[in-house]
Amino acid sequence: MIMKNRYFWVLILLLLAGSCTNKSDANGPKKVAVIVSTLNNPWFVVLAETAAAEARALGYETKIFDSQNNTALESDHFENAIVSGFNAILLNPTDSDGSIVNARKAIEAGIPVFCMDREVNSPQAATCQILSDNYSGCVAIGKYFVQTLRTKATNVPINYVEILGLVGDNNTWNRSKGFHSVVDHYKNFKMVAQQSADFDRNKAMEVLESILQAHPDIDAVFCGNDAMAMGAYQALVAAGKANEVGVFGFDGADDVMNSIRDGKIKATGLQSPQTMAKTAAQFADEYIKGKRDFAKKIPVAVELVDQTTIRDYPATKKS
Numbered sequence: 001m002i003m004k005n006r007y008f009w010v011l012i013l014l015l016l017a018g019s020c021t022n023k024s025d026a027n028g029p030k031k032v033a034v035i036v037s038t039l040n041n042p043w044f045v046v047l048a049e050t051a052a053a054e055a056r057a058l059g060y061e062t063k064i065f066d067s068q069n070n071t072a073l074e075s076d077h078f079e080n081a082i083v084s085g086f087n088a089i090l091l092n093p094t095d096s097d098g099s100i101v102n103a104r105k106a107i108e109a110g111i112p113v114f115c116m117d118r119e120v121n122s123p124q125a126a127t128c129q130i131l132s133d134n135y136s137g138c139v140a141i142g143k144y145f146v147q148t149l150r151t152k153a154t155n156v157p158i159n160y161v162e163i164l165g166l167v168g169d170n171n172t173w174n175r176s177k178g179f180h181s182v183v184d185h186y187k188n189f190k191m192v193a194q195q196s197a198d199f200d201r202n203k204a205m206e207v208l209e210s211i212l213q214a215h216p217d218i219d220a221v222f223c224g225n226d227a228m229a230m231g232a233y234q235a236l237v238a239a240g241k242a243n244e245v246g247v248f249g250f251d252g253a254d255d256v257m258n259s260i261r262d263g264k265i266k267a268t269g270l271q272s273p274q275t276m277a278k279t280a281a282q283f284a285d286e287y288i289k290g291k292r293d294f295a296k297k298i299p300v301a302v303e304l305v306d307q308t309t310i311r312d313y314p315a316t317k318k319s
Helices: 002-027 042-057 071-083 100-108 134-149 170-183 201-214 226-238 254-261 273-288
Strands: 031-036 061-066 088-091 113-116 128-132 158-164 189-196 220-223 246-248 267-270 297-300 303-306
Touching: 031 042, 031 071, 042 061, 042 226, 042 273, 061 071, 071 100, 088 100, 088 273, 100 113, 113 273, 128 134, 128 273, 134 158, 134 170, 134 220, 134 246, 134 267, 134 303, 158 170, 158 201, 158 226, 189 201, 201 226, 220 226, 226 246, 226 254, 254 267, 254 303, 273 297
Parallel strands: 031 061, 031 088, 088 113, 113 128, 128 297, 158 189, 158 220, 220 246
Antiparallel strands: 267 303
């Protein structure tokens, strides 16, 4: 009987302790998690740090989680955020389909998810998605690509390579589709190779080095992001073809903007990671304060930057 009473009071004390802990957490500072696909790309570092800085400025504790382009690791980050009592998640998904289950876990736990730059292929898996208008941005690049390379003799073949990003990311295909919606109308433009380099600079360099062995006489390379554009340019320098082959990127990363200024890269599509990150943090703040009506998708315009218009953009420090 004495033993049973002892267990009873231990149980009561544990329940009281748990109740006090939950109350303390509820009254403690609100927290926002920033979960990004990778911090191995400077562009995503800007996205993550801007989101975290904006959330802190709004009064929230923040933590950045690096998924390293791994959906399983992203899943661990979501479990961590849910168990640790984060009040909102700002997400840059690793995979448009693979990230759905992770985002849904948070939504089902009552935690809003605001996607930045990349999307998930389910309207129920995110509270709102703030995305670059990738398709329209690459339509503009496609037009400039043709304008730069075409000759008066339309029967002269123009051979080019396309280096794709992550095949599981919608941005990869939206950019490719926007580009081809223009270029494919010009019959003398021939894509001699199309290969993925996972948005990675070193992989892009290796991919183009391999392609150049089979297709040494190319006129241009269109890359799905600026990191790959820089990798492609390195491969061309090593092959002694940097002055012969035009490289076109997408993102507006500092190193490519400087390379356009130096006459190395032809053009890029300038996204605004700052706009997407700040908007996501502000929306999270509004949600936590009671707002529930958010548009499912919000497009952010992309600007074409080439060797003529680069003068309109301030120079950045070179590393």
